[in-house]
Amino acid sequence: MGLDITWAVDWVRRSADVIAEHRVELITLDREIGDGDHGENMDRGFQAVLPKLDDLPAGSTPGDVLKLVATTLISTVGGAAGPLYGTAYLKGAVAAGGAVSLDGPAIATILEAARDGVVTRGKAEPGDKTMIDAWTPAVDAAAQQAAAGAGAAAVLDAAAAAAEAGAVATEPLVARKGRASYLGERSAGHRDPGAQSSALLLRAAADVAQAAAGV
Amino acid sequence: MGLDITWAVDWVRRSADVIAEHRVELITLDREIGDGDHGENMDRGFQAVLPKLDDLPAGSTPGDVLKLVATTLISTVGGAAGPLYGTAYLKGAVAAGGAVSLDGPAIATILEAARDGVVTRGKAEPGDKTMIDAWTPAVDAAAQQAAAGAGAAAVLDAAAAAAEAGAVATEPLVARKGRASYLGERSAGHRDPGAQSSALLLRAAADVAQAAAGV
Amino acid sequence: MPVKKIINDPKRVVDESVAGFGRAHADIVRVEFDPIHVVRADAPIAGKVGLVSGGGSGHEPLHAGFVGFGMLDAAVPGAVFTSPTPDPILAATKAVDGGAGVLHIVKNYTGDVLNFETAADLAAADGIEVRAVVTNDDVAVKDSLYTAGRRGVAGTVLVEKIAGAAAERGDSLDEVAAIAERVNANARSMGLALTPCIVPHAGEPSFTLAEDEIEIGIGIHGEPGRERVKLEPADRLVERLLDPILEDLPYASGERTLLFVNGMGGTPLVELYLAYGHAASLLADRGIEVARSLVGNYITSLEMQGMSITLLKIDDEMIELWDAPVQTAALRWGR
Amino acid sequence: MPVKKIINDPKRVVDESVAGFGRAHADIVRVEFDPIHVVRADAPIAGKVGLVSGGGSGHEPLHAGFVGFGMLDAAVPGAVFTSPTPDPILAATKAVDGGAGVLHIVKNYTGDVLNFETAADLAAADGIEVRAVVTNDDVAVKDSLYTAGRRGVAGTVLVEKIAGAAAERGDSLDEVAAIAERVNANARSMGLALTPCIVPHAGEPSFTLAEDEIEIGIGIHGEPGRERVKLEPADRLVERLLDPILEDLPYASGERTLLFVNGMGGTPLVELYLAYGHAASLLADRGIEVARSLVGNYITSLEMQGMSITLLKIDDEMIELWDAPVQTAALRWGR
Ligand SMILES: Nc1ncnc2c1ncn2[C@@H]1O[C@H](COP(=O)(O)OP(=O)(O)O)[C@@H](O)[C@H]1O
Ligand SMILES: Nc1ncnc2c1ncn2[C@@H]1O[C@H](COP(=O)(O)OP(=O)(O)O)[C@@H](O)[C@H]1O
Ligand SMILES: [Mg+2]
Ligand SMILES: [Mg+2]
Ligand SMILES: [Mg+2]
Ligand SMILES: [Mg+2]
Incomplete structure (x- = not known):
């Protein structure tokens, strides 16, 4: 059973809720190794998307929703996360194309396109202690699940779990990209805020898919 | 037995010690109802007098010492205390004249002249919560003792005791002169720093006189 | 310490x-x-x-x-x-x-x-x-x-x-x-402090304020102010300074003023300009024309956080002299 | 809070x-x-x-x-x-x-x-x-x-x-x-912080420092610096900033520089000028000519206390352009 426009819209709503709930946590993570604005930035962005969901024309596809998120994040978030997440959603939207329903392989493709977009813009490699360290295991897990024939919800669940593990795994790393890199060795021992927000967003996607699947 | 140049010089040395010892206390008092510099100002002044004592020509009188203190305080203390104490010592020096030895009545006259000088320059009245509230009872007590035939040391002792009581008695007062007056009612409940330093200086005078008198 | x-x-x-x-x-x-x-x-x-x-x-x-x-x-x-x-x-x-x-x-x-x-x-x-x-x-x-x-x-x-x-x-x-x-x-001022300052030789704050307290009517020497109130929004703080100023030297509608928002040293410009904006609005509401302005840290109390507002009832000659060239380290224009 | x-x-x-x-x-x-x-x-x-x-x-x-x-x-x-x-x-x-x-x-x-x-x-x-x-x-x-x-x-x-x-x-x-x-x-800078700053939406200091600690190599976003050291006299702090600058872009004796001592927002001018004085002495000792100077709060981190030092190896054209008239809210001369 594929994920449709309802899932996409619900995912955005759930994302906004989850980011708002974790706003302070993300600020705190970013304060420790960055400049303390990541939670505020992401919250500003997702709160700005919410009212726009109501204006989506009838017949919109999941790709349209991803595009709406992309342009809104780009024009409201700022900082590093704005363009990077904006690119992720934009490339995801392109990968989603005009499909009205997304199956497991489609989801895996979208995630991979999103991750590749972030890499192209931000030039981070795995292990640099960035959101890429959540996205890369997520993309790999999704691809594996999809290849094994899993449905969209199961693909997202695997991606979310991998992203969560990836976010945790950023803790011992020394940052080599983003603001945390200026700290050098002192960046070790802290979780990367962007990896954490990535895990939260993917978990929201999986949860909403699970609910849609009526599990 | 009158007080001579040795007493005068010793008084200045003792004053410098006492002010240095009470520097922080005077700063703290002044911080509470003023700007926190009284102890620093007085300490700077008396430390500046010390080396000059060595240059006093032979045959100097107590009046010469008072004049030296006056000019040094005027040129090193600054703030309100500099000109006010400077005037006190200056007027005291004039009252001392060329006398080589100061008896009880002479001391009483000097104290009165000093106090009057402060009043002329600062326009404070008793009860305004200033150094005048230490000086006025000191002058009165000194006059009384001198009239009763007491010697110089006893006159100074009475003056010091009265000044100490006067300083304590400033605590409940609402300031009407100096920086503390800006606080209005909130100045009540704190001792005036200038009254306190006045009491310390008069006590030093009495202690040194006592020692000179061999008591 | x-x-x-x-x-x-x-x-x-x-x-x-x-x-x-x-x-x-x-x-x-x-x-x-x-x-x-x-x-x-x-x-x-x-x-x-x-x-x-x-x-x-x-x-x-x-x-x-x-x-x-x-x-x-x-x-x-x-x-x-x-x-x-x-x-x-x-x-x-x-x-x-x-x-x-x-x-x-x-x-x-x-x-x-x-x-x-x-x-x-x-x-x-x-x-x-x-x-x-x-x-x-x-x-x-x-x-x-x-x-x-x-x-x-x-x-x-x-x-x-x-x-x-x-x-x-x-x-x-x-x-x-x-x-x-x-x-x-023709000048009237009033200031407030959010934090005290520390005089180098004293080594301790000039006064202490709770996390949510401010001093109204502060001087420029780290001396305590006239009253202590709970922290309030900037707009209200501006009113607390402007009201007594305008009470003390009232303006008729149409009169001109020089509006000077001064930082006490440790308050960022972002806050001073925010306060300036509200002060200018309040004056406009009363029909007072802000003919000239000055915003910044010009007379401070070391690192104290806070600000003062000054209004100068200004006339043509004062404006001409205000606009005249000045070349100092802290104020410079016209040359 | x-x-x-x-x-x-x-x-x-x-x-x-x-x-x-x-x-x-x-x-x-x-x-x-x-x-x-x-x-x-x-x-x-x-x-x-x-x-x-x-x-x-x-x-x-x-x-x-x-x-x-x-x-x-x-x-x-x-x-x-x-x-x-x-x-x-x-x-x-x-x-x-x-x-x-x-x-x-x-x-x-x-x-x-x-x-x-x-x-x-x-x-x-x-x-x-x-x-x-x-x-x-x-x-x-x-x-x-x-x-x-x-x-x-x-x-x-x-x-x-x-x-x-x-x-x-x-x-x-x-x-x-x-x-x-x-x-x-041709520009090289290095900064330090004595205190953190508080971003309004964050509501908490960007980092915490003990009473006797400072952050060396601070950025301008309240991000922690590169190392944390015990408080030292101003002269030594100036050296901690100047040395890496001069190591990174060495000067031959006789070369000219623009010396810029910048406050991070909450540090009083009294301290910035004191630091400037020592920096100028150190440069003079090395035979570097301070051709132009700038001292003040020009790029800040809210109310952070601290400073940065910048040296710009300057040439005739840069000097001419530096001296050219400028009329902005924060930098003004020549008109
Ligand atoms: N070059 C990069 N590539 C991928 N992710 C990055 C890169 N630079 C920063 N990030 C991510 O952005 C997050 C910080 O976002 P945010 O705090 O909103 O922006 P800023 O660093 O501009 O304050 C980091 O935690 C990291 O995950
Ligand atoms: N008008 C005055 N007459 C007498 N004494 C005064 C007057 N004004 C201030 N003083 C005294 O000066 C003391 C403060 O001295 P100090 O702190 O050194 O100067 P400042 O007030 O300039 O900082 C006060 O405690 C008070 O005793
Ligand atoms: Mg950030
Ligand atoms: Mg940022
Ligand atoms: Mg004082
Ligand atoms: Mg003073």
């Missing part, structure tokens, strides 16, 4: 800082050290009234930052928060005497007044004609009959600029003193 | 402050709000290269305080410590395009670079020629191969002044970009 400041020895702070100032602005000022004073590089200027101000240090850029063309001829920095002694004031007075007399601009504090008085007496004895203007624009001090009188605060900057321009255009000592008096008489 | 600041709503701080700024300096700038940007009052100027800079707010007077004759044509303030999004950068770019192209001056932070890049792409699509200069003068960031590269800090102010003067005298986009690059290539 160490004092957390970029200093070496607390006793050498003023000397070392003034030395650095002199080096950084050698095109505008020269610095003398024995006794310490800061003089316009081209002083004395024959035939021009000399302007001297001074006071305790810790209020930078006041006063040394205002020495230069079109403003002060000399500044006399005392120890931190302690008015200078008569010697350097006298030395500065002599250094700027160009034969047309010298005006002392003195903030109304007992110590400043007494020390400048003594210096003026000594200068007069040396044949220099000296006049003094005592600034007292702080409306926070009520009942001035029962106090040492109102304090001189941020209005002093406006007096120095406008009187300085008058002296620069060649006004006589009487005229310069008169315009200085007029500016002072 | 309430945030102790002169603000209303943390989410409205930037809008309200920029509005106040626009009101206070209406003779120099105009402010647009949708999307937010600050433009020189007389922009666009036909035939002149337009200069646009921007970045997170909280560094005032940077950048809006440098908009005006002889410096920037527009500034784009983001949220506090957050680079602006492409929309206002694009709007500012369009607003200052006088047909001779637009130079973006971008501090090297991932967010700033990415957002300015996007805006430049969009502007190019609209037919505006855009060049970008990325400033990266902060020597505190070592191993820049393994990081996002050096940060752009106080050297940015010097780039904006000198490139602005080049644009004002009529240089082409290529020429203005070249001189901006040259200034950046």
Whole structure:
């Protein structure tokens, strides 16, 4: 059973809720190794998307929703996360194309396109202690699940779990990209805020898919 | 037995010690109802007098010492205390004249002249919560003792005791002169720093006189 | 507890800082050290009234930052928060005497007044004609009959600029003193503090405030203010400063003002401009025209966080003098 | 815990402050709000290269305080410590395009670079020629191969002044970009903090320091520095900043520099001038000529206490452009 426009819209709503709930946590993570604005930035962005969901024309596809998120994040978030997440959603939207329903392989493709977009813009490699360290295991897990024939919800669940593990795994790393890199060795021992927000967003996607699947 | 140049010089040395010892206390008092510099100002002044004592020509009188203190305080203390104490010592020096030895009545006259000088320059009245509230009872007590035939040391002792009581008695007062007056009612409940330093200086005078008198 | 400041020895702070100032602005000022004073590089200027101000240090850029063309001829920095002694004031007075007399601009504090008085007496004895203007624009001090009188605060900057321009255009000592008096008489200020400051030699905060408390009616010497209130939104804080100012010197609709929002040293510009915006709105609501503005840290209390607002009821001549060229370290335009 | 600041709503701080700024300096700038940007009052100027800079707010007077004759044509303030999004950068770019192209001056932070890049792409699509200069003068960031590269800090102010003067005298986009690059290539900075700052929306200090600790190699975003040391005398702190600067870009004896001592916002001028004095002495000892100076709070981190030192190896052309008239809210001379 594929994920449709309802899932996409619900995912955005759930994302906004989850980011708002974790706003302070993300600020705190970013304060420790960055400049303390990541939670505020992401919250500003997702709160700005919410009212726009109501204006989506009838017949919109999941790709349209991803595009709406992309342009809104780009024009409201700022900082590093704005363009990077904006690119992720934009490339995801392109990968989603005009499909009205997304199956497991489609989801895996979208995630991979999103991750590749972030890499192209931000030039981070795995292990640099960035959101890429959540996205890369997520993309790999999704691809594996999809290849094994899993449905969209199961693909997202695997991606979310991998992203969560990836976010945790950023803790011992020394940052080599983003603001945390200026700290050098002192960046070790802290979780990367962007990896954490990535895990939260993917978990929201999986949860909403699970609910849609009526599990 | 009158007080001579040795007493005068010793008084200045003792004053410098006492002010240095009470520097922080005077700063703290002044911080509470003023700007926190009284102890620093007085300490700077008396430390500046010390080396000059060595240059006093032979045959100097107590009046010469008072004049030296006056000019040094005027040129090193600054703030309100500099000109006010400077005037006190200056007027005291004039009252001392060329006398080589100061008896009880002479001391009483000097104290009165000093106090009057402060009043002329600062326009404070008793009860305004200033150094005048230490000086006025000191002058009165000194006059009384001198009239009763007491010697110089006893006159100074009475003056010091009265000044100490006067300083304590400033605590409940609402300031009407100096920086503390800006606080209005909130100045009540704190001792005036200038009254306190006045009491310390008069006590030093009495202690040194006592020692000179061999008591 | 160490004092957390970029200093070496607390006793050498003023000397070392003034030395650095002199080096950084050698095109505008020269610095003398024995006794310490800061003089316009081209002083004395024959035939021009000399302007001297001074006071305790810790209020930078006041006063040394205002020495230069079109403003002060000399500044006399005392120890931190302690008015200078008569010697350097006298030395500065002599250094700027160009034969047309010298005006002392003195903030109304007992110590400043007494020390400048003594210096003026000594200068007069040396044949220099000296006049003094005592600034007292702080409306926070009520009942001035029962106090040492109102304090001189941020209005002093406006007096120095406008009187300085008058002296620069060649006004006589009487005229310069008169315009200085007029500016002072038309200026009203009030300040507040969010945090105290630490005087280097004292090593402890000038007062303590709870996390949610502010001091209203603060002076510029780290002295406690008149009342302590709970933290409020900026708009309300601005009203707390503007209301007593306008009560003390009411404006008719259509009258013009110079609106000066001054930082106490540690408050970021972002907050000062925010406060300025609300003050300007309130004045517009009352039909008062903001003819000129000044926003920034011009008379400070070390690193204290807070601000003051000053209104100067301004007329054509004051505006002309305000706009006149000035070239000092801290205020510069027109050249 | 309430945030102790002169603000209303943390989410409205930037809008309200920029509005106040626009009101206070209406003779120099105009402010647009949708999307937010600050433009020189007389922009666009036909035939002149337009200069646009921007970045997170909280560094005032940077950048809006440098908009005006002889410096920037527009500034784009983001949220506090957050680079602006492409929309206002694009709007500012369009607003200052006088047909001779637009130079973006971008501090090297991932967010700033990415957002300015996007805006430049969009502007190019609209037919505006855009060049970008990325400033990266902060020597505190070592191993820049393994990081996002050096940060752009106080050297940015010097780039904006000198490139602005080049644009004002009529240089082409290529020429203005070249001189901006040259200034950046010759500028080196390093900063330290005594206290952290509090971002309004965060409500908590950006880091914590013990009473006797300071952060060396601090950036301008409240981010922690590179190492933490015990408090030391000012002279030693100055050396801690100057040494790595001179190691990174050595000077031969007789070479000239512009010495810029910048306050992080909460440090009193008294301390900045004291530090300046020692820095000038150290340079004199090495035979380096301090040809020009700048001391004050020009690129700040809200109320953070601390300072940075910047040296710009300066040549005749840079000096000429530095001395050229400038008329902005925060830097003004010659008119
Ligand atoms: N070059 C990069 N590639 C991928 N992710 C990055 C890069 N730079 C930063 N990030 C991510 O952005 C996050 C910080 O976002 P945010 O705090 O909103 O922006 P800023 O660093 O501009 O304040 C980091 O935690 C990191 O995950
Ligand atoms: N008008 C006055 N008459 C008498 N004493 C005064 C007057 N004004 C201030 N004082 C005294 O001066 C003391 C403060 O001295 P100090 O702190 O050194 O100077 P400042 O107030 O200038 O900082 C007060 O405690 C008070 O005793
Ligand atoms: Mg951040
Ligand atoms: Mg005092
Ligand atoms: Mg004092
Ligand atoms: Mg940021």
